[in-house]
Amino acid sequence: MDASGSTLTAAAQAIRALYRPTDVAGTLAAIVEVARLSLDDVDHVSVSLAGRDGSLETVAATDDLVRDLDRLQHDLGEGPCLHAALDAETVVIHHARHEQRWPAYMAVAVRRGVRAQVGLRLHVDDRVLGALNLYSLAADRIGDESLQLAELLAAAAATALGGVREREHLRTALESRERIGMAVGVVMERFGLDAERAFDYLARTSQHGNRKLRDVAEALLAPPSEAR
Structure with missing residues (x-):
């Protein structure tokens, strides 16, 4: 060769x-x-x-x-x-x-x-x-x-x-979307809101607190002892 x-x-x-x-x-x-x-x-x-x-x-x-x-x-x-x-x-x-x-x-x-x-x-x-x-x-x-x-x-x-970076970004985005969806469900149940208004609530909380939407969702989903 x-x-x-x-x-x-x-x-x-x-x-x-x-x-x-x-x-x-x-x-x-x-x-x-x-x-x-x-x-x-x-x-x-x-x-x-x-x-x-x-x-x-x-x-x-x-x-x-x-x-x-x-x-x-x-x-x-x-x-x-x-x-x-x-x-x-x-x-x-x-x-x-x-x-x-x-x-x-x-x-x-x-x-x-x-x-x-x-x-x-x-x-x-x-x-x-x-x-x-x-x-x-x-x-x-x-x-x-x-x-x-x-x-x-x-x-x-x-x-x-x-x-591999694109796959990791996609995986993270999908995980974030899933967690945000779960948080919307919590807000709907807690405040008697429909899905759109529950999402708006999360978005306002994110903007007012200068926090990422994913972080707001995680705080809502955390056990009471871990919630901030």
């Missing part, structure tokens, strides 16, 4: 592993572990997710070293992972000690032992989820075959992560 064939085989095996978890935490753990085990020349991996304000937070990592380096990039507002997520799809650094971009970050990264680094944007269509961050401590260069596989993994990881 030629190099491209072996890359595709490795990618297929790795991608299957990304879709096994059924929740966000499990998917994130699978992404960093699969990437670490699948990519030659890569010693540590992390995933940073984008917040609504455009900030990045590292939510999964194979080592505290890369958590520290990710945090440093976030604090400095510069670095390959930040640049990959916010400005470019892929950033590759070979021979880190000679890298001229992001001087404040690179000085610390090289001192901590980083010799090569790659940042890959995680996105679904135009929606940026974050970045997949690869660190090499043993090699000055991450090989072309590993880079090709990393691109495939990043695309698959974004799809897997986006899908």
